Amino acid sequence: MKPNFDFEEVKQVVIDCLRKKGLRRTPERFQILRHIYERGGHFDADTLYVELRNKGINVSRATVYNTLDLFTKCGILTSHFFTPHHIVYDFSYKAKQHEHLYCEVCGKIEEFCDPRLSIIEEDVQKLTGFKVTKRSVVFRGICPECQRKIKD
Numbered sequence: 001m002k003p004n005f006d007f008e009e010v011k012q013v014v015i016d017c018l019r020k021k022g023l024r025r026t027p028e029r030f031q032i033l034r035h036i037y038e039r040g041g042h043f044d045a046d047t048l049y050v051e052l053r054n055k056g057i058n059v060s061r062a063t064v065y066n067t068l069d070l071f072t073k074c075g076i077l078t079s080h081f082f083t084p085h086h087i088v089y090d091f092s093y094k095a096k097q098h099e100h101l102y103c104e105v106c107g108k109i110e111e112f113c114d115p116r117l118s119i120i121e122e123d124v125q126k127l128t129g130f131k132v133t134k135r136s137v138v139f140r141g142i143c144p145e146c147q148r149k150i151k152d
């Protein structure tokens with residue numbers, strides 16, 4: 001899905017974040033940002049590294065790892081641990097609140113939105129006094145394709 005904002009807008013967010021953190025504006029960081037902007041969706045560091053290399057963008061694995069961590073701290077990526085020790089990133093700048101379905105067989109990730117979850121969130125806040133700042137709901141299971149394969 002194409003983002004509904006210009007690349008320059010998200011680039012400015014990163015520039016401001018780098019300034020606040022006193023970090024340099026290296027061209028690699030913006031090449032990685034542009035690639036994420038164009039591809040969207042969910043990805044892990046290794047997938048992104050391979051995609052960048054295939055595009056002819058010469059970055060080290062360490063740079064990719066560091067940059068994804070940095071972008072997460074800048075608030076434009078959200079990290080998910082669908083399995084332990086493996087981070088999946090979501091390009092979440094201006095993204096609508098959504099939840100995930102995770103296939104335990106093939107690792108496929110899908111998204112869903114359900115407004116009823118916001119009602120539950122409000123009720124839980126009232127009930128417990130917690131201020132919810134982040135919501136992450138994951139339904140784990142077996143995707144339709146994997147169910148079919150298992151049956152065959």
Ligand SMILES: [Zn+2]
Binds near residue numbers: 042090098099100111
């Ligand atoms: Zn997502």
Ligand SMILES: [Zn+2]
Binds near residue numbers: 103106107108142143
């Ligand atoms: Zn599957």
